[in-house]
Each structure stands twice: as structure tokens, then as C-alpha cells.
Amino acid sequence: xxxxxxxLERLGRRTTQVAADIGYGGMLLIESIQLTLFGWRRGQPxxxxxxxxxxxxxxxxAIPIVCLLSMTIGVMLAIQFxxxxxxxxxxxxxxxxxxxxxxxxxxALITGIVVAGRSxxxxxARLGSMVVSQEVDALAVIGIEPVxxxxxxxxxxxxxxxxxxxxxxxxxxxxxxxxxxxGPLQMSLGAYLTQTLLVLExxxxxxxxxxxVVFALLITLIxxxxxxxxxxxxxxxGRSTTRxxxxxxxxxxxxxMIFSFFLNR
Amino acid sequence: MNASVEPIIEVTGLEAYxxxxxxxxxxxFRVMPGEIRVIMGGSGSGKSTLLRHLLGLQRPRNGxxxxxxxxxxxxxxxxxVALRRQLGVSxxxxxxxxxxxxxxxxxxxxxxxxxxxxxxxxxxxxxxxxVVNLGGFQDLMPSxxxxxxxxxxxxxxxIVMDPKLLFFDEPSAGLDPVVSxxxxxxxxxxxxxxxxxxxxxxxxxxxAFKIADTITVLDHGKVLLTGxxxxxxxxxxxxxxxxxxxxxxxxxxxxxxYLRRLTxxxx
Numbered sequence: 001x002x003x004x005x006x007x008l009e010r011l012g013r014r015t016t017q018v019a020a021d022i023g024y025g026g027m028l029l030i031e032s033i034q035l036t037l038f039g040w041r042r043g044q045p046x047x048x049x050x051x052x053x054x055x056x057x058x059x060x061x062a063i064p065i066v067c068l069l070s071m072t073i074g075v076m077l078a079i080q081f082x083x084x085x086x087x088x089x090x091x092x093x094x095x096x097x098x099x100x101x102x103x104x105x106x107x108a109l110i111t112g113i114v115v116a117g118r119s120x121x122x123x124x125a126r127l128g129s130m131v132v133s134q135e136v137d138a139l140a141v142i143g144i145e146p147v148x149x150x151x152x153x154x155x156x157x158x159x160x161x162x163x164x165x166x167x168x169x170x171x172x173x174x175x176x177x178x179x180x181x182x183g184p185l186q187m188s189l190g191a192y193l194t195q196t197l198l199v200l201e202x203x204x205x206x207x208x209x210x211x212x213v214v215f216a217l218l219i220t221l222i223x224x225x226x227x228x229x230x231x232x233x234x235x236x237x238g239r240s241t242t243r244x245x246x247x248x249x250x251x252x253x254x255x256x257m258i259f260s261f262f263l264n265r
Numbered sequence: 266m267n268a269s270v271e272p273i274i275e276v277t278g279l280e281a282y283x284x285x286x287x288x289x290x291x292x293x294f295r296v297m298p299g300e301i302r303v304i305m306g307g308s309g310s311g312k313s314t315l316l317r318h319l320l321g322l323q324r325p326r327n328g329x330x331x332x333x334x335x336x337x338x339x340x341x342x343x344x345x346v347a348l349r350r351q352l353g354v355s356x357x358x359x360x361x362x363x364x365x366x367x368x369x370x371x372x373x374x375x376x377x378x379x380x381x382x383x384x385x386x387x388x389x390x391x392x393x394x395x396v397v398n399l400g401g402f403q404d405l406m407p408s409x410x411x412x413x414x415x416x417x418x419x420x421x422x423x424i425v426m427d428p429k430l431l432f433f434d435e436p437s438a439g440l441d442p443v444v445s446x447x448x449x450x451x452x453x454x455x456x457x458x459x460x461x462x463x464x465x466x467x468x469x470x471x472x473a474f475k476i477a478d479t480i481t482v483l484d485h486g487k488v489l490l491t492g493x494x495x496x497x498x499x500x501x502x503x504x505x506x507x508x509x510x511x512x513x514x515x516x517x518x519x520x521x522x523y524l525r526r527l528t529x530x531x532x
Binding site: 042043044129130133134135137138140141142143144145 | 320321322342343346347349350352354356357358360361362363373374377378422
């Protein structure tokens with residue numbers, strides 16, 4: 001009986017824990033929005049300087065790695081598409097396949113994964129160590145809402161920079177695909193890109209961009225809420241960093257699947 | 266003491282739980298303006314928990330915490346922020362923001378709560394650094410400071426808004442005797458120069474007796490005694506005498522419970 005009940009108990013505990021985490025994330029989101037819109041009236045303004053600093057950290061600093069990886073993914077996709085489409089003698093369709101899959105899917109996903117690895121972990125580690133060293137308590141007793149000072153700037157920066165990085169990733173990946181495909185297709189890179197622009201529709205871009213906004217929310221809220229809930233010193237910080245990355249990438253992939261399902265019906 | 270003066274801190278019937286374990290058992294606690302109160306007690310006596318409640322970092326399960334006449338449990342978040350501007354807190358590890366220089370740390374409350382211009386802020390924060398004998402150190406990062414300097418920088422940040430009420434968590438923990446004596450001196454000066462009420466949490470007897478007007482002794486989440494230094498020294502309470510004379514607790518071993526703990530498969 002005991003052996004039967006224990007997994008059940010664990011399942012129940014996990015479930016309530018997950019529900020509590022989601023609730024906590026939602027609360028952080030609502031509080032950040034409130035403080036951003038009305039904080040200045042309560043003497044708790046969200047500082048532009050801090051938003052700019054966060055934008056640099058999560059956005060500008062990520063540009064090289066996002067471009068590099070997206071371009072690689074673009075080349076990879078072109079290789080696979082050409083190999084697959086050759087069986088039908090339809091190599092020319094690689095332009096459509098690459099253009100749609102990159103803008104709708106891969107641009108946002110690659111950006112999401114890179115940013116989750118870079119910034120999601122950074123959020124968790126920074127907040128975690130601040131909790132451990134009582135810096136968050138110190139902020140609160142100085143009369144600075146920790147959410148206003150630590151969460152809102154990060155959230156705004158992510159919501160702005162993720163779509164921008166995604167556009168950049170789209171461009172890099174399309175160029176990558178063009179670089180490879182222009183060989184087998186016997187066309188210039190310029191001609192390939194012109195063709196790409198012709199087959200792309202606005203809704204392809206919108207699909208990718210709307211995903212990237214959701215990814216930004218997920219990465220920030222997961223990173224920050226795991227950081228805030230750190231217990232147990234330096235080891236706890238390490239554990240929460242790992243958990244933040246794993247959880248946000250999982251959430252990202254699941255959210256991506258759900259989005260793709262509903263947007264492509 | 267004048268009975269008509271409002272106490273600056275008034276805690277009644279405070280109870281706190283950690284999970285199901287009860288940490289504070291109906292604590293009553295009052296501090297009058299201008300008083301230096303030391304909260305003393307061994308490890309696990311509930312000192313830190315009491316402090317967290319006084320700072321409003323934890324909500325009481327039962328009981329009332331009033332600071333400067335405001336009930337912390339019933340304030341809006343705006344009023345709580347306004348109240349906190351009149352408090353200064355120096356945390357045990359300093360809790361300086363590691364991403365800012367010492368000067369920026371000290372200036373932060375001024376930057377956030379006042380509309381003073383940059384020059385005035387700089388002068389005021391350097392002034393407070395001079396008060397704690399850290400003049401000229403404003404451009405260092407917290408990681409470049411020694412333990413005693415971190416405590417003093419944290420103190421400078423705590424007093425930069427000229428608070429009415431100053432909390433000091435373990436001023437002498439991890440410091441050598443000379444530095445901790447200097448800090449005690451500093452606390453006394455602050456009270457005399459700035460007319461602050463000060464609450465110090467410590468387990469260092471020597472520093473407690475030196476700075477305290479009154480001492481509250483906590484043990485197992487209960488207030489054993491609140492009184493002057495002389496009253497505490499003269500107390501006949503056994504636990505207090507244990508604390509004062511560094512006597513180890515006499516733990517009575519319950520044989521059955523002991524055996525059960527050893528043999529049980531799951532604790």
C-alpha cells in the first residue's frame with residue numbers, strides 16, 4: 001500500500017508545485033506590467049537606463065551567436081531539403097520550403113534556445129545569488145520594489161529584443177540557405193533571395209514573431225521565478241540555473257508546437 | 266521612561282511558523298524612541314525571524330507588528346514603501362549590490378527616493394562614508410572590501426536617508442575584536458549624533474553589554490526577559506545564565522526517543 005501511495009503522493013506534490021510556479025510567474029508578469037504603466041505615479045518608476053542595459057545584455061550581446069547559429073541552421077536546412085526534394089525532381093521548391101520553415105519556425109526557435117541558454121540562465125543565477133546574499137531583502141527595505149528594479153526591466157528588454165533577434169536570425173538563416181542552395185540550383189545568391197522575398201507572405205513573418213514574443217515571456221518568467229525561489233546557498237543557485245534553462249527550453253518547444261498547430265489549421 | 270511617548274516599535278503576540286514548526290511563540294516587544302535595544306539569543310532562538318518580521322519581509326501568522334505607529338500587516342504597499350524610507354537596515358553579510366561601486370551603493374536610496382541633483386547626492390553619500398570611516402573608498406567594488414569595511418559600507422547605506430530607526434543584524438559576526446569594538450563605538454555615536462533608535466541583533470555578549478540600553482533575551486521563540494544590562498546580568502533565569510556564562514545546555518536524553526531515532530527507517 002505504502003509503495004503504491006508514495007508515487008501518487010509525489011505526483012500530487014509535483015502537480016501543486018507546478019501550479020504554484022505558474023501562478024507565481026503570472027503574478028510577476030501582472031506586477032511588472034502594473035509597475036511599468038503606473039509605477040512612476042507611486043514613486044516606483046521603471047528606469048529607462050536599466051531597460052537599456054538589459055537590452056544590451058540580452059539582445060545586442062547575443063547578435064553574433066544568434067547570427068552564426070541561424071546561418072548554420074539555414075545551410076543545414078538547404079542541404080536536407082535539396083536531398084529530400086531531389087527524389088521528386090523538385091529541387092527548385094527548396095526556396096519555398098526554406099523560406100517558410102525558417103520564418104515560421106526555425107528563426108524564432110533558434111533565437112529562443114540561444115537566449116534561454118544565455119539570458120534565462122543569467123536571470124536565474126543573478127537573482128538567485130542576490131536572494132542568497134540578502135540583496136533582494138536589502139532592495140525591499142530600502143523601499144525599492146524588487147519586481148520593479150529586477151523584473152520589469154528584464155521583461156521589457158526581452159519583449160523588445162527577442163522579435164528583433166528573430167528577424168535577424170531569419171535573415172541570417174535565409175542567407176545561409178541561399179549560400180548553399182545557389183550551387184545546386186545554379187542561381188546567384190541575389191536571385192535566390194529575390195525569389196525568397198517573392199514567396200514570403202506577411203503572415204509567415206507574423207507567425208515567427210508572435211512566437212518569439214511568447215518565448216520572451218516564457219524565458220524571462222521562468223528564469224526569474226526560479227531565481228527568486230532559490231534556497232540553499234551557492235549550490236542552490238547552480239541548481240536553479242540548470243533548472244531554469246531546462247524548463248524554459250522545454251516550455252519553449254511545447255509552446256512552439258501548440259502555436260504551430262493552431263496557426264496552421 | 267515617559268509613558269506618554271509612543272513606542273517606535275510595538276509587537277504584540279507575534280507568532281511565526283516555518284512550515285509546521287513554530288518559531289516564535291507570542292512575542293511581545295516594544296522599543297522606545299532613542300533607545301538602543303539588543304536582541305540576544307542563541308542560534309535558532311528566533312532572532313532572525315523576529316528581525317524579518319520587524320522589517321516586514323515576512324507577514325505574521327498571528328499578532329501585530331507596528332513600526333512608527335503603522336501596522337505593517339494592514340498597510341498598502343505604497344504606505345509600506347513610505348515607511349521603509351524611514352528605516353535603515355544593515356544586513357548580516359552587508360548585502361551590498363555587487364554590481365555597483367561602494368559609492369553607488371550608498372547613493373542608491375537617495376537616487377531612488379529623492380529628486381536631489383547628482384552633486385548633492387555625491388556629497389551626501391560621501392559624507393556618510395566619512396561617518397563610517399570609509400572616506401575615499403567610494404570607487405571600490407564591494408568584492409574589493411574586507412569584512413569590516415563591508416559592514417561599515419552597509420551601515421553607511423543604511424543611514425544615508427537619516428532614518429529614525431536603524432536595524433543592525435549581527436554587527437560583529439566574522440570580525441576581529443578590534444574592528445567589532447570600533448563598530449560598537451560607531452553605533453553609540455550614531456544614536457547620540459542622529460538621535461536614532463537602534464535595534465541590534467547579536468549573540469556577542471561583550472558588544473551587547475557595551476551598546477545596549479535594554480536587552481531582550483530570546484530563547485526557543487519566547488521572550489525570556491527584557492531589561493537593562495544590569496537586570497539581565499542579575500537574572501536568575503537558568504537559560505540566561507547559561508548564555509552569559511557560555512555554559513553548554515544540559516540536554517536530557519530520552520532513552521526511548523533516542524533509540525527510536527537511531528533505528529527508524531525514515532526520519
